[in-house]
Amino acid sequence: MPTTLHAGLDAHFGALEAFLREQEAAFEPEVRPMVREVLAHPGKRLRPLLAFASGAGGTPTLALIRGAAIVELVHLATLVHDDVLDGADTRHGADTPNQTHGAHAAVLFGDALFAHALMLAAEYTTPELCRIVARASREVCSGEVCQTFSRGNDGISLDDYYRHIRLKTAELFEGACRVGALLAERPAGHIEACARFGRHLGIAYQIYDDLVDLLQDDTKAGKTLGTDAASGKLTLPMLLERDRSGPGVLVALRRGDEPRACISAETWRESFRRLDAEIASAEQALRPIEGSPSPFFLLRLTAFLREAAARLAPQA
């Protein structure tokens, strides 16, 4: 996602980076370099963006900055663990903690980072913030456990797929929106509208990501096509094609056949139709708060995803 999505929120993101850097001091001296390293090469800061957009309007308060930092720290903790589990050496062009400090230290560091995020959440006046953050974190990890267990299981249902991506991705998107709206002291209707937006956007974002894995080749994505299929992970187009033409497609994809040659035009269309439907549901969720500043920022995200999907679709 381009940083133009951050436009108009410069003060927020400046304060966020400063706040994140300050967290280093809360850790033991031995752990501080690891904190510095994971913050030095930022990703898209997509979850803070959701928090800021959901709480948009007026100058950013410390509470809102801290809330955005909390959801980012939870996300970073899951990335640290993902990189250990995938044996990943680099992320955002820099060495991972797994590569620099070994799997042992990296697993424990991920734990400490996550616990620190919860400590920050406990600084809020009520336990509401802890509840949102802890719940989203549990669901993210549960979703990843479910997906791990489903690897190599050619019989998983479409419902399972949707449940897994909701847990793995959409729960923290929803949580980020809730956190932002709550900490900006928006009314309950605003919080729920943003939460619903985040849930649908998260599902859409994961479907898009799964389509990229099948359609966008090395030169564009800097990755190998069909790595999900090779690892036994079944995504939307694979499940739809399996239901349409039988399990042969899964065997073909797993042995490295070209996804465009294995999956029918009808299945690609149906996949993009389902992606569009989630984007539309996300936009629909904001109707009740049309007058507030939040849709201005949030609808940029759906517009961006819609355009990215349109660029990907002709490749199918």
Add this chain to the structure above:
Amino acid sequence: MPTTLHAGLDAHFGALEAFLREQEAAFEPEVRPMVREVLAHPGKRLRPLLAFASGAGGTPTLALIRGAAIVELVHLATLVHDDVLDGADTRHGADTPNQTHGAHAAVLFGDALFAHALMLAAEYTTPELCRIVARASREVCSGEVCQTFSRGNDGISLDDYYRHIRLKTAELFEGACRVGALLAERPAGHIEACARFGRHLGIAYQIYDDLVDLLQDDTKAGKTLGTDAASGKLTLPMLLERDRSGPGVLVALRRGDEPRACISAETWRESFRRLDAEIASAEQALRPIEGSPSPFFLLRLTAFLREAAARLAPQA
């Protein structure tokens, strides 16, 4: 630790096990067997015991039971990760999640278990409980990172050793005491006395555990002597002997020499003296609350540790 330490708290521990079993339902169907498995072979439930003892007096409330469950779940989450990092197949005579489900699922399951503990903590009326639990969790993991980094470093100081074991073990002991006293609505002086007790007991317990590694042979402990030294981990007697006679002792222990032959009588005496001092400090911490029911239960733990240390000392 023998279960006689639980005597007089049967209703508490009965309710605790029932409460823990009920948590399974909060997880996704795929994750529930893992929850069941880690609860089926309980350890000593030492942290719940500290919580119950610190909040002793009267019938156990749901809040106190939940608090004890939270500290146990945090402890179980760290064990799940420890077993992945150590490649451990069994614990308490049963297969570990690492063995049954693989490292990938086990790391993520540990995360989910920890997040669930924080969700339970967020059910309390104020964020105080989240604060205690998240802080203790961060310190446990930070302590383990520090200890991991210090492996093979023959120059670590005695202060580092004490700091590492305080973080790794004593912080969660202290947290368990705080949680119990807080949830039983004891006054601030009671909470602080129990917290100080927990901190000193935790340090004493870890020194004792480190002495067992050097002194108690296979037949008694079911483990190999000197595994800490072999893995490059330096514990109290090793550091004291290094400071007394030079680094040769570390080389000797690492190549598998018998600890009793490498470490001088003076060093063993000094190690046990330091263990006794921590036990005495723990007992001392309870002076201000002498009249309350808590010391009755807590002093059993120091008495038990004192006896265990006395049985170990002649072997030195």
